[in-house]
Amino acid sequence: MKALILVGGYGTRLRPLTLSSPKPLVEFCNKPIVLHQIEALAKAGVTHVILAVSYKADKLEEELNCYAKQLGIKISATYESEPLGTAGPIALSKEVLESDVITESDGGDPVFFVLNSDIICDYPFTELLKFHRAHKKEGTIVVTKVTEPSKYGVVVTRDDGLVESFVEKPQTFVSNKINAGLYIFNHKVFNRIEVKKTSIETEVFPFMAVEDELYAFTLKGFWMDVGQPPDYLGGMCLYLKHLQQTCPMLWCLRLCLYPPQPNLSSQYCWTPPVLSESIVSLVQM
DSSP states (O other), X not given: OEEEEEEESOOGGGTTTTSSSOGGGSBSSSSBHHHHHHHHHHHTTOOEEEEEESSOHHHHHHXXXXXXXXXXXXXXXXXXXXXXXXXXXXXXXXXXXXXXXXOOTTOOOOEXXXXXXXXXXXXXXXXXXXXXXXXXXXXXXXXXXXXXGGGSEEEEEOTTOBEEEEEESOSSOXXXXXXXXXXXXXXXXXXXXXXXXXXHHHHTHHHHXXXXXXXXXXXXXXXXEOOSHHHHHHHHHHXXXXXXXXXXXXXXXXXXXXXXXXXXXXXXXXXXXXXXXXXXXXXXX
């Protein structure tokens, strides 16, 4: 299974953090932002991650190769010579996404994940895949609930998750769900997109909804687009709070500071050094 991460260009919204490093390599709780996503994808069964980039593609591949070896996956990049929006990179990466695809055991259409590189959350890729397989339609978008939907474009769905429409900044309540920037598609979606600047939110999703080919999966837990400094800091607080709630500190600290022993029960797994630093930082706060 494969995944495409929409990295984009210079990361100007996140300056000054991106003045000395490409945006995906900016540290977020002691490891690169994009590594949080790549680790979650690998855990869900993804074996090849493609980065859609228009800036410092070689540096990204070089820096992330060591992580790819640790995780047992492949990381490569497709280069945009000009900005292609949020849908164009999917068409640009079509050849890579379609190559060496293993036929699914249930005979279903092969699938791939797409995600924005600025998103931090408790990535539900395994649950998302299961949900997508169950409804057997062309695409699934992850949505998250907000308290003030009038500030956003909202997603209107049926109770079963079928997307009915998209409404931009509604003045009366129609939904409190917004696009969370995580998707899964069948390969049929390639028929909808060309290699040109295209918005998946306004030029692809509405047509899929009209044809009843798009479902929404509601995200549980925290979510943040960390593409700007204030949100980057806010996202760190949300992530560390989530980490504190899901990883008992003393148990995690024991795993961090002492290497696993040969006779250690199989229910325990060694936490990689990058995650260890995050937990140690949390303990020291």
